[in-house]
Amino acid sequence: MHGIDRRRLLGATMAGAGALLAGLGQARGETLRTKGKIMLDATTPHARGLVQAATFPLIEAIHGRRSRRFAKGATIPEGPLAYTSREAPEALDPAEQMLLLATVAGNTGWANLFPHHPGYKGLPNYTTSAGGRTFPSSAGFNTTEFFFTDDTGVYFLPTRDMTPVAETGDLRSWIAAHRARIVKLADGRMNIPAAMPCMEGHNTWCANVAGSTLIWPVADLAQHVILLLLYLVQNGTGIYDDVNKRPIPGLERFGHRLNMEAAYPMSFLEREALSDVAVEMGTACYAGALMLQALGLGGWMYTGINPFVVLGASGDPAVPGLGFRFEMLQGDPLPYITGLPGVFEAHVPPHHADMGAAVRAAVARKFGRGGPFDPAQGGPYRETAAVRSSAAKLDDEAVEIATIMADYVFRTFGRFPATVPPVLLKMYLQAHRLDTGFYDTHFAPGAYLRTHAEHDRNWG
Secondary structure (H helix, E strand, O other), X not given: OOOOOHHHHHHHOOXXXXXXXXXXXXXXXXXXXXXXXXXXXXXXXXXXXXXXHHOOOHHHHHHHOOOEOOEOOOEEOOOOOOEXXXXXXXXXXXXXXXXXXXXXXXXXXXXOOOOOOOOXXXXXXXXXXXXXXXXXXXXXXXXXXXXXXXXXXXXXXXXXXXXXXXXXXXXXXXXXXXXXXXXXXXXXXXXXXXXXOOEOHHHOXXXXXXXOEEEEEXXXXXXXXXXXXXXXXXXXXXXXXXXXXXXXXXXXXXXXXXXXXXXXXHHHHHHHHHHHHHHHHHHHHHHHHHHHHHHOOEEEEEOOEOHHHHHOOOOOOOOOOOOOEEEOOOOXXXXXEEEEOOOEEOOOOOOOOOHHHHHHHHHHHHHOOOOOOOOOOOOOOOOHHHHHHOEOOOOHHHHXXXXXXXXXXXXXXXXXXXXXOOEEOXXXXXXXXXXXXXXXXXXXXXXXXXXXXXXXXXXX
């Protein structure tokens, strides 16, 4: 993977790939630099699969994307599409697995800060991460991290506060930087029983199967709500308790800066946060779904695995999931899941001493060391230190107001947020080696792409 321009790998080349790859086995960089306009080393040979992914047309990935669920080793025992695979399950090639993981969760360089707000003294200070990733995040909040499992174990890949890799254009360095961040949490594939209520019936034969890689984003929704509270305060308003139909005590002291006639209903703000992170997680998985086409892998993005089981609230010791801390609150049939100590901790007690500490931690992501408004942090600007230091400040009073609102919710409802979970898991992306025999048997030609047909020859 030495010397490949990762930006081009992630979709810059839109035409000419077919002519380039016809008859290509091992390719040398000189050929690719001339024909494919890819920055490749002039002497190092590259696997055909990597070259094909680097030059795969984006438009073909978009139009060729399908949910291809039938993996090597799979069986549909009955019905009009009955078929038993003649091939054994087989894991992804390590290189293509890392390309997929970095496509879903990867840091792609410095984030561009919001350049202007006419009502702010300085740059808008919404963003909480200095780096950009392969998917957008509402207001640059970046509260999502990633987990995955394969035959070898269960893993955590944190990238939301990752310092960007130096812009050398070297794919190998970029991939290595992401690989170095992976934390192994457990040996062996995560046990997700292939039965209800752990898994929807239509997925029991094909989800999390041997050989596959299953990736899922998890969002700190509590932090996202806190960041929205800070946003409201800076824009001159707050929230009220629409569940109990009353204002939040203490906010009346801040009439000099808050227009509570424009206040948001608490539950509406929380639903907005839920929508924000759901879109964020969905777009991350969609980026991976497009990369499946370029790599020639089967798989699909879906929601049909019980998130409580995966996070660790199954109630069955034999199905521990990720082992997130949870409790059952009175009157709520669903587990209140807050995090995995030392790995992924939502901005709520007991992971923070109180809601004031949680608010201050969110502010520290913005202005602390390595944050987007740290003048010592690198960046894309000609005068990066001047740009970062010009951000509007979050004064102590703004932090106090946000804390009053967050603390009210926690004390009144015994949880934070009040109406949505503090930790959200919604979407999964699965990748596996496709059994093309199933599609040749039951589908007309065109059921899979050239990359799928050539996958095993390209990747070994």
